[in-house]
Amino acid sequence: MEVYSTGYTAETERFGKEMESSTKKIIPGFGLTFGITVTFLGLLVILPLSYIVIYTLKLSPERFFQVIFSKRVVTSFALSLSSALIATLVNTVMGVVIAFVLVRYEFPGKRIMDALIEIPFALPTSVAGISLTALYGERGVMGKLYSHLGISVAYTRLGIIIALTFVSIPYVVRSVEPVLNNLDHSIEEAAGSMGASRSLIFRRVIFPEIAPAVFSGAALSFGRCLGEYGSVVFIAGNMPYKTEIVPIIIMSRLQEFNYSEASAIAFVMLIFSFMILFISNIVSSHNIKIKAGIR
Amino acid sequence: MRRKLSLLLLTSILMSLVLTGCGFNRDKDGNTTSERVTLINVSYDPTRELYESYNRYFERKWKKSTGQSLDVIQSHGGSGKQALEVANGLKADVVTLALAYDTDSIAKSGLIASDWQKRLPDNSCPYYSTIVFLVRKGNPKHIRDWDDLVRPDVSVLTPNPKTSGGARWNYLAAYAYALEKYDNDSTKVFGFMRDLYRNVSVLDSGARASTTSFTENGQGDVLICWENEAYLTEKNDKGDYQIIYPSVSVKAETPVSIVDSVVKSHGTKKIAENYLKGLYDERAQEICARNYYRPSDQRVLDKYKKYFPTDFKMVTIDDFGGWEKVAKKHFSNGGIFDRIYS
Amino acid sequence: MKEKGNSKAIKWLLIIISAVFLFIMVIMPLFTVISGALQKGLGFYIGAITDKYTLKALILTIKAAFASVIVTSIFGLIAAWAVTRYSFPGKKIIKSIIDIPVTISPVICGMIFLLLFGRQGFIYPLLDKVGIDVIFAVPGIIIVTVFVTLPMVFREIVPVLEARGTQEEEAAAMMGADGWTIFRRVTFPSVKWPFIYGIILSASRAMGEFGAVSVISGHLRGLTNTLPLHIEILFNEFNTTEAFAVSSILVILSIALMLLRLLLQQYSSRKRT
């Protein structure tokens, strides 16, 4: 069962004039349910979020740009975006491999592997944070291993990437798995019978089918990594200009009584998140349109 | 009709989650007389152990003298963060923060009377501390004084002055040393400070986090920290670490105060005042000393002389012209610290 | 596809790559938690778990998770009904708004409530007069936890409802059934299992929430410290062993919920065929 269903399955939008029908009047309960939903969203989501805008507007435009484009914030955004991107790339490649393995092959311990995918969702981020720090720290097992290779992990960018990778493992796997599942084998067999090699089949037949799911899974994973705080705060060392990701900057601005600057940075973060959400929605609705054969 | 009923049920569940009822029984000047009462003490990072033992002492003492059973709830974190939360609505009855500046910022937000520091003896500091170095066993990098910290081969650990009170005292101690070394030549002093912070490998948000990075995760060669924190670390990890007293440090005054508006609404004014006064009791000063805090009572200080050497220069905040000036000059946006880091 | 020689090699290569990746990225951290927890022996472990502050934090965590499950499930059902049973302009906007809590950073989730209910907000004086504390108190933690888990149940139900179309509800409405009866007898049975998944998901997400809660909790020991926050404090108090011990509670709880989920998945797919 999908954990984070990235695109909604084919919305049965009725197409063709004859079928067009506004069912609002027939099925009772629209007024009540719509009313409750909108008021609830208004109070619990829109009202609080508006405070970010209210406090951002308290800054004069110059001050706003001064804050956003200050060297420390820019490097922090660069760090956050690049680390999130790398983590997402790792999880995209591994996600497709794992999804493929889980759907296509039978092997001992398959159920265990399937359960392992869920753990990053289940595990609280602070627990992940301290265990990764211990594991990759100077005294940790992996930490020692890496230090033999002359690489230090905890308190460096690599540590951040590892934490982000851990947190976002399930997104691509869970997004690709169902698509692979109900991909009918006949198209592969058709291509195979025509002498296509396995890699050609994967490239030309399978990948186009799963590409939208891979993309929306990656988009979700990227959004999640961008905002991650719990696991990173322990392992990152939070050195300005080196390992200070954006959520940590927001947190420190908050601790410096600086609501407006924290809101300004949060505002820019929100824009990034909405862009990602927007792109992933477009891809999934595009995906639905193709699937439902509607142009 | 049935739908109206279910809607009512739904809203009542939601409301009950939000409302937290509290009963009222007060004596004539507004102090609560209920049989069981809680007191919230918002403090900074390293005082966890101190207040654990003091709270047990005071709760017993209060029970004996008034029959009321008291439950003191602690909250620890970076001093700046704690000040923000109290100013923002965290209902603290008393605040025991790392520096007067943070308590002043709460006072400025209207929750504490402006002359709060005069309400208790010794500038409302029942205990104070100073800033020392903590090095690995045997002092491999031969660190004697602040000069050694700027050497390129030395990596230093200190928290972020923007969020941690302790880090501000660390900064001021270093600054005092530089002023004396370069007899107030500001460019040289600035150069010294920049070299010092260039050697900082991890900038944690609170003093305790910084200590954890140094001890648990083996970061850095020297940790600039509170004297009490250094002794606590030594006690925990028998002999792995060594304390070094620099030639110049600061008298780190850590004042305490009640939060006027909160004690009024909670009706805990009398208890809170006695709670803080209690810190000056002889037994309490002993508790402070045993937790490696320098007691304000001279007699107890001498008794624990072994832990609290005084053969070094202790600059006070007044020598810098008070927190207002210091905060503006050093720690505000674009201040000296920011310039060190840009 | 007959498994030719080289495709067998590819098969095992892919399996090994996946296994190694998951071993390093998931099993080792888990192992670190468990070994860290038992470092000082079982006695210490039991002591750590039954410590006064740990139990209080656990109770608060469960309270917050319980509250968030109730609100997200009721909201999820109502919103899913409104969004899938009717076609109206602005449907996509509502869906995106509901997605917001999952896409923005937890720190921002905590911060917006700090700004809203903090002393400078306009709500604070009103609540203060009535004697209600929201932020730095239990209600604040519950509200933030509800916010972070809001879309969980909704996102599980909507795809199923959309795939079903609205004809059954239309038929029931034709026969004079009122909204509640249609929901109870026609719509809900079809989303029972995804609804239960959603609840389990929202519970495990609520228990694990750290970033948002730490902004507005105030870290009052034994009062507003949820388990994840208590772990952070223990970690900051040199008690790494105790921190890992308490973490293991959360690990066990979340893995238990996960196994429950997998069991339900089996049970529901068997029942349906």
Add this chain to the structure above:
Amino acid sequence: MYVALDDVNKNYGDYKASDHVSFSIEKGKLTGLLGPSGSGKTTILRMIAGLETPDSGTISIDGTVVNDIPASKRGIGFVFQNYALFSYMSVYDNIAFGLSVKKVPKDRIKSRVNELISLVGLKGMENRYPSQLSGGQRQRVAFARAIAPGPKLLLLDEPFAAIDAKVRVELRTWLKEMIEKLSITSIFVTHDQDEAIEVADQIIIIDHGRVEQSGTPVEIYQQPRTAFTASFVGNATVIPDYHIFSHFEDIHGANTAVIRPEFLHLTRAGEVEQFPNSSEVGTVESILFRGSHMEIKVWVKGSLLTVNRPIEESRVEIGEKVHIFIYQIFVTTRDKVYHLKNKALYDDSVVI
């Protein structure tokens, strides 16, 4: 009249789904709304049911205008195209739903539902779920569910569209008997003319949201009044200009015509021909075996006509030259149909 639509209009944006639709239906009659898909027939049905509201015009049932009455209060049973059975309720619960919603006492529901279950021939299936039934069985459950509350009007939206051919034929006769036995006024929508002709007492032809013609199946078949009805019903071939056939009266301004196989007679060279000098010469294009007869397509003066020839008569070869006698044709203009007979029939100069 039991059900009456008066100048009903409905459009979606610029698309006119119903264009001045007016017709009436007698009580107890089974009426078929026949038309191609996208013609607006389902919209009309849904408007009668209350699932859609007309932009203008009135709909009245049993004398009362129902425009503003909600669907549930119109006393209508509706059978959806793909059944819309409650997938999580048993057959028994599905059929009982309408009654249980009206708070009918349990025992009366039980007897009513059992009665219906035996009526629709689903004895022993009470506890099955819809997913465990065949298409035909589901259709019968949908029917039983719709009539359970004893509606005064039954509406069926393409009831047999989703059923395979053989079962469909059986269900048609079954439905006709059911409705006659229960004597419920019923309207059903279909795009299959055989179904309409076979089942309906009255047919209303709908195209592009307009009522083309309404009447008994025989009237519709034999006296089409519009070009559309003529071409839509029966196995019609449309001829762009009928003047190529010489033996017909010339109607000024009309040239398209509709010819049905039963209008023609094929005689091979050497066979006795009734009207030898007023038939046309044609060459055989193709021959289809239709069980009871052979369906032969013949090129006659550039038009490909279809004629039926009984199985018993001798086989025709492809390419063979034959004589085609055209008894009658429908000459059509936009909204008029002329029923012309071959002149040869008038001057009865018949060769005995």
